[in-house]
Amino acid sequence: RRQGIQAASEAEKQAKAAAEEAARPLQVGDKVKVIGSDLIGEVTKLTARKVSVSIGSITSTMARERVQRISATEYKTAMKTNAAGAGHRTYSTDVYQNDSVNERRLRFTPSIDVRGERVNDAIDKVLHFMDDALMVGVGQVTILHGKGNGVLREEIRKYLKTIGGVESFGDAPLDQGGAGITVVKLQ
Structure with a gap:
């Protein structure tokens, strides 16, 4: 009985500490999860409304409300x-995380097809x-996101605005897919 009371009080202490941690304002160096996805990263910069998060080798800037410590x-x-399950990535070619840059360069295809994907899954693949x-x-x-209602295109483009290294993006020429394809120029 005494051990049960001690265990309960220990659990209460841990719950209280977790609640205090959650209430603390975000700080540079905090580990965060992007809400609505499996993406995790580290806070690298903060402003009043925005947060920059390092996810892999990409730093993405988004509204503070989109992340959770x-x-x-x-x-x-x-x-x-992620390391155990990330043996390969599921887009147009199988690209292995542990490959050298030269091997990745050889296997890389400069296009991706996310038609029919849910927004969060498509953003994860585009990332x-x-x-x-x-x-x-x-x-x-x-x-390649397709035309549809334009929701996927709009969300992908919102995400592209947050990526450093993107010079510009827009619709493909009409004879190459028009509004169903976003062409991204990189720096």
């Missing part, structure tokens, strides 16, 4: 899970795709 334990667990595009140093890539 996670504990160091959650971060480590997520990193282990990895753009990460590789910037790493291998291509000058231009295309993202």
Whole structure:
């Protein structure tokens, strides 16, 4: 009985500490999760309304409301899970995370097809795709999202605005897909 009371009081202390941690304002160096996705990263810069998060080799700037602080334990667990499950990425070609830059350059295809994907899944694929595009140093890539209602196109373009290294983007020429394809020029 006494051990049960001690365990309950220990659990209460941990819950209270977690609540205090969650209430603390974001700071540079905090580990965060992008709400609505499996993306995790580290806060690198803060402004009144925006936060820059380093996710892999890409730094993305977004509204503070889009991120949630996670504990160091959650971060480590997520990193282990991602490392174990990230043997390959699911876009037009299988690109292995552990490959050298030269091997990635040889396997890289400068286009990705995310038609029919949910927004969060498409953004996740585009994030990895753009990460590789910037790493291998291509000058231009295309993202095939389809026309539909334009929601996927709009969300992908919002995301592209947050990526350093993107010079410009816009619709493909009409004879090459028009509004169903976003052409991205990289610096």
